Amino acid sequence: MSLSRRGLLAAGGAVGALAATSGCAEAQSGATVEQSGASVARSGHGSRVRTGFDRLAADGYAQLSGQRVGVVTNPTGITEDVRHIVDVMHADERVNIVAVFGPEHGFRGTAQAGGSEGRYDDPATGLPVYDTFGKSGQPLADIFTTSGAQTLVFDIQDAGARFYTYIWTLYDCMQAAALAGKRFVVLDRPNPVTGRAALGPVLDKAFATFVGREPISQAHGMTVTELAGLFNGEFLAKPVELETVRMSGWRRSDFFDGTGLPWVPPSPNMPTPDTALVYSGTCLFEGTNLSEGRGTTRPFELLGAEGIDRKWAEAANALGLPGVRFREAYFAPTFSKFQGKTIGGVQLHVHDRKSYDPVRTGIALLVTAKRTWSGFAWRPDNWIDKLTGSAKVRTMIDAGAGTDEVVGAWRGELAAFRAVRKRYLRY
Structure with a gap:
């Protein structure tokens, strides 16, 4: 049982317990893939930031060599010149993609909130597309096994909020991959609202749902590779064999429009x-x-x-x-x-x-x-x-509490989460 499950996020002595914990969970449970000698110079198309996929491709897909690959992605999984990564990898003989896995809204993004595209064969590539939405644990592990993939690659743009479901697709897929004995590679993209700070109340596990599986703050201020390290080190009962491919050129103070990367709506109601x-x-x-x-x-x-x-x-x-x-x-x-x-x-x-x-x-x-x-x-x-x-926000507002009083009520739990979070920051 991890420290977090024993109440690490409670205020008070929890922070002290964190300070005494040694080691890096990401180093223990997987490797952070770095491109040797990579610089933060601008790439040929003018973007200052190079995504995890850009760096994976520049390295000749070495991390995927000899593997049957399944890709968890949606319309945001694009290159700097707005080609979809599945199309790019499918056309490259160095990569053997055998399946695609779509989250809420679907692989091609046609479904509204609370919907998905179901199981189908992608018309563009002929690849089988499996639906992950609403699935977790052993049923999702069985889907990964059925697909024949040995390594799963995750590449989806997040929005920076605990209740944006793609980070819990990441969590569920990591958990299922561990159950199915699969490698898991997470390709990083920017947190569009910066990675400067964690804000807001921290989830009480009694209220866990698909809009919040584990005790993180409402605005987490992390990238998906950082979250993957946090999930693996603090919350997953069985850690997955994890590798992460970080960005180059991204700074924690960057808003999305400062990255030079193209924006694709991650969901129908996240247009900009x-x-x-x-x-x-x-x-x-x-x-x-x-x-x-x-x-x-x-x-x-x-x-x-x-x-x-x-x-x-x-x-x-x-x-x-x-x-x-x-x-x-x-x-x-x-x-x-x-x-x-x-x-x-x-x-x-x-x-x-x-x-x-x-x-x-x-x-x-x-x-x-x-x-x-x-x-x-x-x-x-x-x-x-x-x-x-x-229930605290609702009951406090109903009781007549003002903004300062409500915000003050989560100060201790947020401080404890920030201490946890700090261990997993990679930029």
């Missing part, structure tokens, strides 16, 4: 890096009866409901939250909540990304929405508890 910037806070509105902006061109930046007027924007602006202003907004979602109805609310305008705190902002918007709109309600299934990782 600006969406990712606010998502770890405003996705909390999925747990309310307000629209989180699905069905508009600015999901998670537009929030609202029938009957809301300018009082909400005024109350939010009066808080003086750093880096953001709120505009009184009216919109008509084309699907999801309030489909076809004109509703009122706010639009977030982030004017200083460096000082902006998305999680604190999300809490402040919940607090002010409840205080200014009499129709405010949580979703009947208390989905907000799954998103925030416990």
Whole structure:
């Protein structure tokens, strides 16, 4: 049993326990693949950052030599010149791809939230595509075995939030690969909202779901290779044979538009890096009866409901939250909540990304929405508890707590998680 499962993330003595732990879990359970002599100079197409796939390919796919390869990916698994990595590797005789595995929304990204593409043969390559969505443990391990793959490669763009499901696809696939006796190679991509800090409440395991399997913070501030090391070292009962291929040229302070890499929407309602910037806070509105902006061109930046007027924007602006202003907004979602109805609310305008705190902002918007709109309600299934990782946020806001009080309630657990996280940072 790992330290984390014995309560490592509790405040107090947990941090001291971490300091006494020696060794690097990534070094113990797998190797970090580095390209010898690689520089951080700009590549031929002008991007400052080279992704894990770029470096894997530049090294002649040496880590995949002689292996039957399965690839866990979606439309974001692209090269710098926007070719899909599956197409590139399938056409290269040095790589033997035998299967593709699609997450939520599918390998080619045609499904909406909570959906997938199912099992089919990819028309472009003829490769069998297996569906991972909603599958974990032995059933997923059996799929990996059926596929005939010996090594599994993961390459998906994350959005930086605990409840964005691709990191739990990573977790589930690592767990299943360990059960099936497969190698697991994770190719890194940037955290689009920087890797500067972990923010927000830490998941209570009693509230674990596919939008949060393990106790990490709401905005984790890590890349997928760093998360893979964390999962393997702290949470997986049976660690997988893990290798990671890091980026070159990426800095923890980089927002996505500073990388020079092309953006592909990781999911239908994550159209731009600006969406990712606010998502770890405003996705909390999925747990309310307000629209989180699905069905508009600015999901998670537009929030609202029938009957809301300018009082909400005024109350939010009066808080003086750093880096953001709120505009009184009216919109008509084309699907999801309030489909076809004109509703009122706010639009977030982030004017200083460096000082902006998305999680604190999300809490402040919940607090002010409840205080200014009499129709405010949580979703009947208390989905907000799954998103925030416990019942504390909901019950504190219901009891009249303000933003500072709610944010202060997770200070200890966040400090403990940051100590865990620090051990797995690789940039």
